Structure formats: structure tokens, C-alpha cells
Amino acid sequence: MATQQLATWAVGLQYTDFSPPVIDAAVKSIYNWAGCAIGGYQQTAPGTALNVTGPHFGGPPTSSILALANGSTQTDAQIAAFVNGIAGHVDDYDDTHLQTIIHPSGHVASALLAVSEWKGGINGSEFITAFVAGVEAELKLGLSVWPQHYDIGWHDTSTTGSVGTAVAVSKLLGLDVPTMQQAIGIAATQVIGMQVFFGSDTKSFHVGRASASGMLAALLAQQGFTSSLVGLEGEFGWVHVVSTRENVTAEFDTLGKTYEILSNTFKPYPCGIVMHPSIEGAINVQAAALAQNLSISDITSVSATVNPETLVLTGQIDPTTGLEGKFSVYHGIAVGLLYGTVTPQQFTDAVVTNSTVVALRKLVNVTTDPNVSEVSATVTAIFKNGQNVTQNIANVIGSLANPLTVDQLKTKFLGQASLVLGNDIAEKAYEAFSNIGNMTDVSTLTQMFSGQNGTASTSASTSSSPRMRVPNTAVFTVIMAILLGTVALVG
Template sequence: MATEQLATWATNLQFSNLTAPVIAAAVASLYNWAGCAIGGFQQTAPQFALNATAPHFGGPAAATILGLSNNSVRTDAQIAAFINGIAGHVDDYDDTHLQTIIHPAGTVASALFAVAEWKGGVNGSEFLTAFVAGVEAELKLGLSVWPQHYDVGWHDTSTTGSIGAAVAVSKLWVSTYRLCNRQLESLLHRSSVCRYTLEAIQRVSMSDGKYESFSYSDPTLTESRLFRTRASQSGMLGALLAQSGFTSSLQGLEGQFGWVHVVSTRENVTAEFDNLGKTYEILSNTFKPYACGIVMHPAIQGAIEVQSAALGKNLSISDITKVEARVNPEVLVLTGQTDPQTGLEGKFSVFHGVAIGLLFADASPQQFTDAVVTNSTVVALRKLVNITTDPTVNTDEAFVSALFKDGTDVTQHIVHVIGSLDNPLSEAQLKTKFIGQAELVLGSDRAEKAYEAFTNIGNMSDVSTLAQLFSGANDTANTSSSASSSSSSSGALGLDKDRGRDWFYL
């Protein structure tokens, strides 16, 4: 049975089973998520969610909100997972498993980190093993129902993420239980331990995540970030209920009315689970260099390289008269907004992506604010951008050209966009990305300490102490913002520190 197969594999997985590349991919996935969660906390959504929940819900302060990594600012594990999950994706800067478009780290890591802090006594190797188990569960499950599950309107990061979180937390619970109760080792039969994981999978059959519930006009409404973070909470709850003795069907995934049959017209779950431990999907996880939908990344890089080549020829970007980009057809399907008016809409606009690539040579969260999207210089250049689609152009490929007043044509061909499997971000680039996000909230010194803490997580004797390694008062000078800064939306182009309310589902 597929459900039992997954539970048994996850229970039996040991750190010694993980190869060096798998461990490296897990660490990179974790610290990439952590940087996004720290920097993303300054956005409206996570703070809105914290203010809405913390005064009314929650138990004893037991876990850290990463963007408030101060020993005096803690909350209960569920709320911490909820807020960190929102913050980790709010800038659309996190990871992507390209074959399923699942963002695997956030739902698993936010639940796992909260539980590890709450329970304590979890070492780094146990934490990484549980994280890999959860990520593999959600990605194998996602592959088994792809693409029909996604095409009919399910948000697969949310639906598979809840099961991934349940598997990871269950795995962590088993590891901690063994570590802290060695005298009971002989009483823990493998079958009963396995059942904890298996029952946890059943408990999250309530998982939701439908595109119809998305709101692109108001980021405080139900949307993919809420789905993702609710998936983390559902996974945590499922694991803890199962450990406490709640029972359910042992065929929650593959039964006649099990998960795979309810959410998709296609399922291949047994075949995918047969590869558990043989092929690791975490090795196919990628990290975003740009804070927007991943399908428009090749066009953005093409624009950045056009800018570099043009400046090398002493050409001025203000002299551009026409911009052409040839891309894969999926780009206009998902990011075809021609006249965005908000930072959110800019993340749906390849036209905006090309314009900011030409102007800024960058597409980090600061370029997806309301102020930048409505800036007169950006708008004028965006109107010169023409996008054509070509099915022979790969999803990680683009052709971008700019015509200048003197007749010069500058063209760049992106064969494999940076951040893709064939052109991944280097460790140095990932560090730059982490520091760039974290220092917005923590300041530069604490951002460096946070980077060291997360990159060395595998060597920690107790992961619950990780946040203490960079705790302290937040650098408010780096997080200040003002609504009045939106006045820069006309006139001279300039970066303001109001990063807006940026939301996107990819």
C-alpha cells in the first residue's frame, strides 16, 4: 500500500542514508528559506497575521518568529510556523521544484523548526533527516498527480506540503523520542513507530489549496501564502494527533476515496514511491535569483545582459526605442500582465520584468513595489516591450533584444537562466541573497551570524538554540518604511524602502 510504503520509508530513513549532495541540497534549501523568512517579515502580510492571531490564540511561548529573533519575542509553535511560513514566501523569492512547480522547503521547514524549538533536544543530523523525509514525501506525491492535479485548480505546494510537513514532524518526533527515552527503546516496535507517521498522513486529508481562493487585489485575504502556512499547521497537528493515538484509514492516499483519487484524474503514486531513497527530488530543487514568477526569469536575465552589453558600447538605456523578447508560451499564460498598477501585478508581468532588468540590472523585492511599478520611467520603458512566444524556446531560455536610436541592436540569448538546474546559483550567490534579505531586518552583523547559524545546522547538538545565535534587537533603521515614499512613483526613478505588499502564487 502506498501510504504504508511512504510511512515505512520515512521511519527507516537515517542520516547515514543521505549522500553528501543530498545533505548539501537540504542545507541550502533550509537557509534559502530562512533568509526569505527573515527578510519577508517586514512585509504587511506576516505582521498582519501575527497581530490577528497572537492576541487571541496560542499557548506558552516556545518558538521563534525568525524576523523577530529576539529571546523576548517568542510565540507558540503553531503560530510561529504560521508566521514564518507566510514570511518565507511573501517576497516570491523562495525555492521551486521545477517539474511540479512546488515550493518544497517552506511548508516543511516552518513546521519542523517550530517543533524542534518547542520540543528541544533535536540535533542537526536528526533535523536534516526529517526535513529530507518531508520534502521527498511532498515532491514524490506531487509528481504522482502532476499535471492534472494542478491543472484542475489545486495549489500543489499547499496540498502536498501538508503531507510533507506531517511526515517531517512525525520523523522528528520519533527521533527525539528515541533520543530522550532510550530506556523505552525495546518497547518501541518498528510497526507502531511507523504507524505514527502513517496516521499523521491520514490526519492531513483535510488539506486545502484551491486557486479560486486566491486574492491578488488584497494580500490580507485568503491566498496561496495562507494555504502554505495552513499546510504547515495541518502537518504539525496531524503528526501530534497521530502520536497521541488518533487513528484513521491506513489507505489515506491510495484508497478508493483516498487523496490521490480525490484531487486528480491521474495517479502514479506507487511508481513514484518505489523510487523513494533511490532518487532524491531535493537534488532538483532550485533557488530564485529574482523575486517573481519563475517563468519570467529568463527574460529578466536577458534584459540584464542586454543592459550590460549596451553600457559596454556606451549606449544609454534612455535611447531604447524598441524591446523584443521571445519566450516559451507559458510565460504569457502566467505572467502576461501588460499594464501592472501594483507591486503584486508587477510579479505577473514579464513586461515589467524586462523593463526593470534593463533599468536596474536586478529584480529583487525592491523592484516589485507599487512605487517602482508606477514610476514614469519604468512605465515608459515597459510600453516599448513586445513579447512573442515560441514553443521551441525552452522554459529556461529566452531571446531579448533592444533597438537604440542610432540603429544599434543589442541581442542576448539566455540558454539556461541562472537559478535553473543547468545553471544553479552558486554558494556565494546564495549567501549574497541570504544576507541581502536578512540584513533588511537584522542589520548586517546579525545577518552574518544568521547565515553562519543556518549553514552549520547539521553540526548543531540542539537546533532549538539556533535562533539564539543571532538574537537581539532588530535594526529598525533597516526596516523603516513610509507610505509617503510612494510619492516617488512619478518623476525621477529611485529605490524606496517601502517594499509594498507583494504577492504571487508561483
């Protein structure tokens, strides 16, 4: 039985089971997420989510919003998981498991950090063990229904994410096998996320909701809330409802033998990963053109040859917002040519609607070729004098064959975090998260770089104070009673 199989594996998992590469991959995944969650708070979606949920649903402040990590910006664990989950995904800068296109870290890490801060006493090895358990659970689940599940329109990052988060939080709470099975079932029934919402705030909502839903599932199960012990594989369970194909038992047979986290990759560009080869090609074309004293303003046409999946996922020809631009290979090529770099600043509303960007975007023609791999592309620009500049990308940076280095990952983290925290505190945040495995109490992590540790915060972000939030609905009163009862049991 697949649900029991997953729970049994996760309950028995130990930190000593991990090879050094698995631990290294987990730590990189965690701090890459943290940088994205801090920098992503500059988008409107995370702040809106915090300001809407806080006054109406917030309970006792126990957990940090990473971008606002100081003594006055904590909220309850569920909202913290929700908001940090949104912030970590909203820039589309987070990690990617290339075989399933699942972004595995955001919902799991957001929930684990929130629970660790609320609960206290969780050390780094316990955190990493729970994190790997959750990531492996969602990726194996995703593989078991790939590609049919994705092809019919589900956003598999979030549809699998609530289950992975439930496994991770259950592991952190020390739940036994039958109780974790119940948690998996409660998470599975909260399936969320469809691709029609790509290019909008709701795409990142999927990740935030999966994080909060998975956490709630584990907490409810801990208190005896029932679901189904075969929530995944039952006749009308998750794998049969969301896909025409399932191979869940075979995938779960590889748990602990093949670690999917070793195939996790990190994005160099904050947008749909399938357009990364075209962006790198455009950046290289710009460099080669300038080296030949050619002017980008003299381009008369641009062509790109890409894998067919590129246009399926990022084929928006005329985006009008920054979020839509993240799913437009045409925009990615245009800004790569114009700026020679592609960061979150190239995916603002202002840049997407800039007349120079729009004019160049209209010169871009994209054709597909099934013989071109998903990590490859060819980009050509033709200039007024008839000269053309072509660049071929065989293995785009950030792919498994050409991964970001530790230095590049640090630069990416600091580039995101410093925009919100300032350079000095961003450095402290990097040191804290990159050394999470050595921590004796993860609940103190944000104190290592926030005002709680005597360091003045330089954050320019603003938000209403979440410490003043009081629940005002009957539904949330019930939920908070469950949470408070859990505190009494596990605190």
C-alpha cells in the first residue's frame, strides 16, 4: 500500500542515512529558497497575503516572515508558512527538479521553519532530515504520475507539495506510521493548483497554500483527525483522480535508494526554466555583437530554435505585466539582448511595457525542434548591415550538466537578500542559512541576522504589525484550539 509505504519510509528515515552529497544538496536547496523568499517579498503578492490574512486569521505570533525577520514581524506558524511560501516562489527564481518541473523546496522549507520557530528545540540535522523526507515524497509522487498529470493542466509543484509538506512536518513532529498516513490523506485531499494561473499572483499562492495545507494536515492528524489510510492509491485516491497514469508503488520502491534531491537544480534567471537556454543565448549574442562593435539598436530580426516545451509553457507573445513576462520566451530573449543580464528587475511591469523592449520583442521569431533538448537553444540576431551573430547553447547554466557553483549560489542569495535586508544583514542571513545543519536550535536562525539579536534592521519593506492580530472567525477559533492543544502536547 503506497501511502503506508511512504509513511513507513519517512518515519524510519535518519540523518545518518544521508550521503554527504544529499546533505549538501539539501542545504543548498534550503538557502536558495531563503534568498528567494527574502527577495521575493518585494513583489506585491506576499505583502498582500500577509496584510489580508493577519488581521482576520492570525493567532499568537510565533514564526517569522523572512523578509521582515525582526521582533515586530512575527505571525502565527500557518500564516508564516503561507506568506514565505508565496514569497519564495513569486519571482520564479526557486529550485527545479528538471524531470518533473516541480519546485520542491519552497512549501516544505516554509512550513518546517515556521514549525521549528513555534515549537523550538529542533536542531539542524532534524530539520534537514524532515526536509529531505518531504522533498523526496513529493518528487517521487510527481514522478509516479508524470507527464500525464502535468499535461492535463495541473501545477504539480503544489499538487504534490501539500503531501510533501505533510510528510516533512509529520517527521518533525515525530508522528508514527498510521498517524502520518492520516496526515498524507488530509494533505492529498487539499490538492491545489492549475496552470491557467501561470503569470499571475495565484501561481505563487499555490505554493503558499500547499505549505500551509501540509502543515495543517500534520497537525490535524496529530490530534486524531481522520482521513484515509490509502489516500494516495485508493480507487478514488489522489493518483487515480489527478492522472490517467500512476506508478506510485514502483516510485516509492526507490525511496532511500535514489535521492531525487540530487537532481534538483537552481535557476540563474527568475522565470520559466524552459526559456533559460534562449535567455543565455541572447545574453551571449549581445556580448558577441558588442565585441564586434555592433549596436543592439541595429537589430532587424531575431530567431531562436528551441525545444517544443518552451512555447507550451512560455509562449506568451505580448505580455503586459512582469509576472506574464516570466512566461514569455520572447520577452526573455529581448531583455537578454538589451540588458546583457536577466534578474528580477527585468521582469517588472515597467520593463515589460517599455517601448524599446516591446519593439525588440516584436522582432523575435521562435521555432521549435523536437531534436533540441530542454537545456539547449540557438539564438541568432541579424543587423542592418546584413551581419548575423549566432550563439548555440548546449547545456544552459543551471542545468545538471552545468550547475551553479557555490559562489554563484551565494551571489544569487546576496543579490536577492540585500535588496530587502541591506548588504551587511544579507551576509549574516547567508551565513545562518548555509550553516543550518550545524544549528542546535533552528528556532534561533532568524535571530542570527535580525533585530532580535541586537542588529538594526535595514529592511525597507512595510507591513501592518502581525503581533496585534487576533482571530475573529469561528472557523479559525477551532483551528487555533487544535494548534494550542498541539503546543501543549509537543512543546
